[in-house]
Amino acid sequence: MNFFWKIVLFFVAIRYGFFEVVFPRVSQWAVNSPDLLPAPAAAMSMYTWLMMVAIAIYILSSEERIADFMTPIHQFLKPQTAAAKKGMQIVVLAAIPLFGGWSYFDVNSPKMVSPTAVRIQHPTMPGSFEGMKNPLRDPTEEQVEEFIAEQKELAEEAAEDEEMEPVTVPNNIEDGRIALVSKWTEEGAALYAVNCRPCHGMQADGVGPMAVGWRLQPANFRDPGTIATIVEEYAFWRVSKGGPGLPSASTPWDSAMPIWDLDLSENERWKILLGEYFLAGVGPRQTEKLE
Amino acid sequence: MQAKINRIDNSKYVVRSIFLLLFLGLAGAVWGQELIELPEYRAFPIIGSRVAVWIAAEVHLMFAAFVLGVPMFAVIVELIGVLTKQERYDKMSKEFTKLLAIAMSTTAIWGGILLFLLLTLYPRFMNYLSEVFLPTLWIYPFLFFLEAFTLYIYYYGWERMKSGKSKWFHLYLGLQLNIVGTVLLLVANAWATFMMTPGGVDMKTGALMNIWEVIDNFAWWPINIHRLIANVTFGGAIVAAYAAFKFLHSSTDEDKAHYDWMGYVGNMIAIWSFLVLPFAGYWLMRELYQYDQTMGITMMGGFLSWLWIIQAVLISSLFLASNYYLWLGMERIDGGERYQKYIKYMLSVLLLCVWVWATPHSLVVSPEEVAVMGGVHHPVIGIFGVMSAKMTAVNFMILTSAIGFMFYRRANKVATVSYAMPLNLLQAGIFAGVGAYVLYLGVDGYFVEPSIRVNKYSVWQVLAVLFAIISTTVIDVFLFKNSESLGKFHWGKMPQRSQYILIFIAVTFTWLMGLMGYARSAIRQHWHVYKVMEDTSVDAFAPTLGFASNVVSVCVLIFLGLVMFIFWLGSLADPKKKETPVVAEMNR
Numbered sequence: 001m002n003f004f005w006k007i008v009l010f011f012v013a014i015r016y017g018f019f020e021v022v023f024p025r026v027s028q029w030a031v032n033s034p035d036l037l038p039a040p041a042a043a044m045s046m047y048t049w050l051m052m053v054a055i056a057i058y059i060l061s062s063e064e065r066i067a068d069f070m071t072p073i074h075q076f077l078k079p080q081t082a083a084a085k086k087g088m089q090i091v092v093l094a095a096i097p098l099f100g101g102w103s104y105f106d107v108n109s110p111k112m113v114s115p116t117a118v119r120i121q122h123p124t125m126p127g128s129f130e131g132m133k134n135p136l137r138d139p140t141e142e143q144v145e146e147f148i149a150e151q152k153e154l155a156e157e158a159a160e161d162e163e164m165e166p167v168t169v170p171n172n173i174e175d176g177r178i179a180l181v182s183k184w185t186e187e188g189a190a191l192y193a194v195n196c197r198p199c200h201g202m203q204a205d206g207v208g209p210m211a212v213g214w215r216l217q218p219a220n221f222r223d224p225g226t227i228a229t230i231v232e233e234y235a236f237w238r239v240s241k242g243g244p245g246l247p248s249a250s251t252p253w254d255s256a257m258p259i260w261d262l263d264l265s266e267n268e269r270w271k272i273l274l275g276e277y278f279l280a281g282v283g284p285r286q287t288e289k290l291e
Numbered sequence: 292m293q294a295k296i297n298r299i300d301n302s303k304y305v306v307r308s309i310f311l312l313l314f315l316g317l318a319g320a321v322w323g324q325e326l327i328e329l330p331e332y333r334a335f336p337i338i339g340s341r342v343a344v345w346i347a348a349e350v351h352l353m354f355a356a357f358v359l360g361v362p363m364f365a366v367i368v369e370l371i372g373v374l375t376k377q378e379r380y381d382k383m384s385k386e387f388t389k390l391l392a393i394a395m396s397t398t399a400i401w402g403g404i405l406l407f408l409l410l411t412l413y414p415r416f417m418n419y420l421s422e423v424f425l426p427t428l429w430i431y432p433f434l435f436f437l438e439a440f441t442l443y444i445y446y447y448g449w450e451r452m453k454s455g456k457s458k459w460f461h462l463y464l465g466l467q468l469n470i471v472g473t474v475l476l477l478v479a480n481a482w483a484t485f486m487m488t489p490g491g492v493d494m495k496t497g498a499l500m501n502i503w504e505v506i507d508n509f510a511w512w513p514i515n516i517h518r519l520i521a522n523v524t525f526g527g528a529i530v531a532a533y534a535a536f537k538f539l540h541s542s543t544d545e546d547k548a549h550y551d552w553m554g555y556v557g558n559m560i561a562i563w564s565f566l567v568l569p570f571a572g573y574w575l576m577r578e579l580y581q582y583d584q585t586m587g588i589t590m591m592g593g594f595l596s597w598l599w600i601i602q603a604v605l606i607s608s609l610f611l612a613s614n615y616y617l618w619l620g621m622e623r624i625d626g627g628e629r630y631q632k633y634i635k636y637m638l639s640v641l642l643l644c645v646w647v648w649a650t651p652h653s654l655v656v657s658p659e660e661v662a663v664m665g666g667v668h669h670p671v672i673g674i675f676g677v678m679s680a681k682m683t684a685v686n687f688m689i690l691t692s693a694i695g696f697m698f699y700r701r702a703n704k705v706a707t708v709s710y711a712m713p714l715n716l717l718q719a720g721i722f723a724g725v726g727a728y729v730l731y732l733g734v735d736g737y738f739v740e741p742s743i744r745v746n747k748y749s750v751w752q753v754l755a756v757l758f759a760i761i762s763t764t765v766i767d768v769f770l771f772k773n774s775e776s777l778g779k780f781h782w783g784k785m786p787q788r789s790q791y792i793l794i795f796i797a798v799t800f801t802w803l804m805g806l807m808g809y810a811r812s813a814i815r816q817h818w819h820v821y822k823v824m825e826d827t828s829v830d831a832f833a834p835t836l837g838f839a840s841n842v843v844s845v846c847v848l849i850f851l852g853l854v855m856f857i858f859w860l861g862s863l864a865d866p867k868k869k870e871t872p873v874v875a876e877m878n879r
């Protein structure tokens with residue numbers, strides 16, 4: 001096979017063979033999806049362009065390759081006498097402008113197509129949420145003392161009542177703080193199970209029983225690209241204002257995420273975040289220290 | 292001859308008058324405010340105040356980048372000339388400086404335009420800035436004067452200080468040019484960065500608290516470093532474009548050889564400094580992220596998402612173009628054909644890397660695609676959208692370019708030392724080992740905390756790559772001791788398309804630079820000084836990327852138009868008779 005056809009074959013093999021046939025199936029297999037998962041058209045066209053540039057560079061980086069590539073074209077374009085070759089020439093030469101015209105028509109003719117857009121998962125958060133801290137991660141001394149007192153009472157009750165499980169009373173403030181935060185985390189996880197599980201799943205992996213119903217899937221919190229890359233007040237904003245709180249660059253109309261500040265108190269929302277991060281096994285992004 | 296002298300004098304007057312105007316303008320700004328009630332804003336006709344200031348600032352910055360970047364390597368090239376006693380280096384260095392001397396006055400003119408626009412269109416804001424920055428505003432014109440002065444002595448004294456001790460003094464002048472230029476850059480950067488990451492003032496009232504903290508604000512050093520390096524890149528690229536332009540116009544083999552070589556050197560400077568930029572860029576981003584989370588999120592994920600897609604495509608093109616130029620260059624070296632067979636593989640690696648590099652974090656998708664993927668993240672492509680993958684890709688591109696350059700260097704050489712084989716194997720081993728290590732960190736980067744990925748892994752990757760580049764270069768020295776030559780470098784035997792590549796690289800750099808400047812400014816959104824002084828003008832919003840690209844394109848056109856003019860002016864001063872041929876020396 002001559003160089004010209006090798007190049008054509010290479011292009012076809014990668015562009016169609018790999019990207020259209022192999023790649024969607026591999027992706028489908030990788031995530032066990034019901035559909036084929038081709039690369040989005042916009043990404044595809046970028047890959048194709050870059051590949052064409054690379055191929056052009058390959059040909060053009062040596063005089064020999066340029067000659068190899070052009071010779072078959074020149075040969076083909078020479079005046080032909082044999083009827084078959086002549087016919088072929090006419091077909092190809094006619095096909096090129098026809099193809100050009102058809103492409104132009106195809107691009108410009110009115111069609112029903114959905115607009116493409118960059119959907120921004122993490123847009124700028126409103127200023128009013130900036131700098132908020134989850135008050136439940138660092139309870140005050142009074143809160144801890146109150147909690148220890150409660151635990152003491154409970155422990156006394158438990159000592160009398162056979163049915164109750166034994167209650168441990170933290171020895172000092174530090175232990176008390178840890179115990180209190182883990183109590184809140186548990187409560188948060190319970191709130192999560194009631195409110196968020198249907199969509200985000202009990203494992204916080206984005207596949208709750210209702211998840212399949214949505215076109216834009218609920219966020220998978222175990223994915224390092226979701227709640228692990230945002231600071232906690234950002235997640236708090238998202239939970240409070242939901243999908244409708246997103247700016248239009250983030251296509252709020254696609255999101256099924258409810259507005260939770262209508263139904264849950266501020267305290268409950270912070271609590272849920274404790275539970276949510278815990279269930280997902282990740283932590284919020286830390287603000288790096290200013291040197 | 293008479294005409295030439297007049298022109299030179301004119302340019303000196305331009306500089307002087309600009310200096311005077313700057314001085315008067317500043318003085319007016321500082322004292323005038325006490326006397327009259329100032330309006331907050333004034334409107335510029337038709338295009339509006341913001342666009343007017345934008346264009347003036349960007350074009351000024353482009354010229355400034357050129358004027359500050361070129362002296363850095365002009366002096367180094369001059370020094371090489373002194374050390375190797377090869378006349379051609381001196382000649383080239385002087386040619387660089389000639390461009391500088393003309394560009395200097397244009398820089399000053401645009402600086403003056405910028406200052407007047409700012410003073411008249413944004414009085415309240417300038418009033419505030421001059422209050423905070425008063426001492427630096429006094430130093431700046433002085434520095435500028437010193438810079439211009441040094442440059443003119445450096446250039447016009449070239450022939451007089453050509454030999455003996457005075458040559459060393461001349462070199463010293465070059466050094467001074469660089470030092471003053473760098474300080475100038477630091478001062479100007481303090482103003483720009485203060486607007487993004489203010490420090491040293493009361494965040495509520497904006498009152499000045501500590502002038503040093505105002506200057507040494509959070510983004511100051513990251514931007515200083517990024518711009519210093521970028522200026523070298525930019526200077527190299529523009530010089531290469533100049534050489535390409537001259538190459539395409541030259542009719543004699545001698546001229547062709549000279550400009551081919553000059554283009555090659557300019558491009559080498561551009562590419563080698565370019566390789567460091569992505570890291571400097573990531574560092575800058577990280578610092579901004581640290582200063583303010585919102586700013587970080589806006590920059591990476593917010594309305595600038597498209598910008599990063601464009602930036603990635605541009606940088607990819609730069610990598611492809613510069614490697615292509617090297618490969619074309621190998622064609623003009625006897626013996627270079629031995630390395631032709633590797634191009635396929637290098638190109639394949641580069642293609643894979645640019646695919647990864649250009650894969651956006653937020654994909655451009657239609658609702659149907661969202662439905663199929665269940666979100667905007669494709670399960671496989673999405674993997675390439677994050678930093679770990681990008682860093683790995685860019686490191687591989689750098690390694691590949693380094694290998695390409697290594698082939699270029701040895702294109703006409705055959706090692707004769709007895710230990711050639713083991714040394715070659717060692718080099719291959721280093722590249723393979725570093726490649727594997729970079730890949731390992733890249734993959735592992737998905738499983739670690741962002742702070743480890745950013746602060747440790749990416750640094751280790753860079754260090755490993757630098758190690759590979761430096762160690763293999765050192766090995767080359769031993770490997771090619773007493774090497775046998777297969778022939779020579781046929782300077783000037785470059786296909787014309789290679790010169791268009793040089794021009795393409797320069798234009799792309801210029802555009803990229805303008806676009807990044809927009810990104811930096813746009814993340815302030817509706818603030819003049821972020822979270823200290825609010826923008827209350829009609830332009831108190833970040834312009835869209837589409838609009839910005841148009842404005843930046845206009846800036847690029849203005850800049851390139853003026854640069855063409857300067858090149859043409861430079862050619863007016865060319866002596867009609869050709870100087871002594873240096874081709875023989877070059878083809879050694």
Ligand code: HEM
Pocket residue numbers: 352514517518521522524525565568569570571572573575576606800803804805807808809810811812
């Ligand atoms: C991942 C890589 C990079 C990132 C994240 C990045 C980021 C940035 C940012 C945020 C700015 C704005 C700061 C400023 O305006 O001074 C900037 C400026 C700049 N960048 Fe980069 N950069 C990267 C690579 C590059 C490369 C490869 C070039 C090569 C030409 C480059 C050239 C410049 C120049 C010349 C400026 C100054 C523009 C100006 O201030 O108007 N950068 N970069």
